Amino acid sequence: MKQFQQVCYNLDDTQKLARKFARLIQNGCFINLYGEIGAGKTAFVKLVADALDVKEKVTSPSFVILNEYHTGSIPIYHFDLYRLENEGIKTIYDELREYSEGKCVTFVEWAEFNQNEAPFNHIRINVKYYNDDSRIYEFESLGKDDIIEQLSVL
Ligand SMILES: Nc1ncnc2c1ncn2[C@@H]1O[C@H](COP(=O)(O)OP(=O)(O)OP(=O)(O)O)[C@@H](O)[C@H]1O
Numbered sequence: 485m486k487q488f489q490q491v492c493y494n495l496d497d498t499q500k501l502a503r504k505f506a507r508l509i510q511n512g513c514f515i516n517l518y519g520e521i522g523a524g525k526t527a528f529v530k531l532v533a534d535a536l537d538v539k540e541k542v543t544s545p546s547f548v549i550l551n552e553y554h555t556g557s558i559p560i561y562h563f564d565l566y567r568l569e570n571e572g573i574k575t576i577y578d579e580l581r582e583y584s585e586g587k588c589v590t591f592v593e594w595a596e597f598n599q600n601e602a603p604f605n606h607i608r609i610n611v612k613y614y615n616d617d618s619r620i621y622e623f624e625s626l627g628k629d630d631i632i633e634q635l636s637v638l
Pocket residue numbers: 492493494495496497498519520521522523524525526527528544546593611616617618619
């Protein structure tokens with residue numbers, strides 16, 4: 485397990501971080517995002533999607549549960565589990581495993597609603613509200629150590 489954290493004092497800082505991260509996951513990655521409402525989970529996904537050349541507008545999937553983007557350099561699947569009931573979470577759990585296997589980037593907001601920790605390789609990002617436009621992005625790898633190692637040296 486590797487960890488890395490960065491304070492982003494404004495959205496520009498978050499954009500720089502998102503660009504670095506995008507370069508490191510361009511061959512695929514599964515990412516669980518944590519953090520309170522309005523912390524900056526969707527904002528980060530948007531910036532990573534931009535960096536991966538997604539052409540369409542990236543919006544929050546909180547009402548639709550899943551948004552897909554196929555216009556960038558790699559397919560991106562963006563889940564938000566906030567509105568799923570327990571039963572739904574159980575069914576989506578197997579689906580999420582499938583999304584961890586293909587060559588794609590998968591983001592899951594409100595991943596804590598998925599009761600079991602993902603058993604496959606993935607990255608956790610915890611976003612903490614600091615103040616005004618400042619956010620702390622904490623990264624933790626569970627089997628994708630090289631990505632987090634490189635993020636800290638870029
Ligand atoms: N440094 C920063 N990094 C990220 N977002 C920032 C920053 N400064 C301000 N913001 C703003 O904070 C808000 C974050 O909202 P966002 O929708 O990303 O939250 P979220 O974590 O996805 O919340 P939810 O749980 O409701 O989905 C955005 O309006 C964004 O512009």
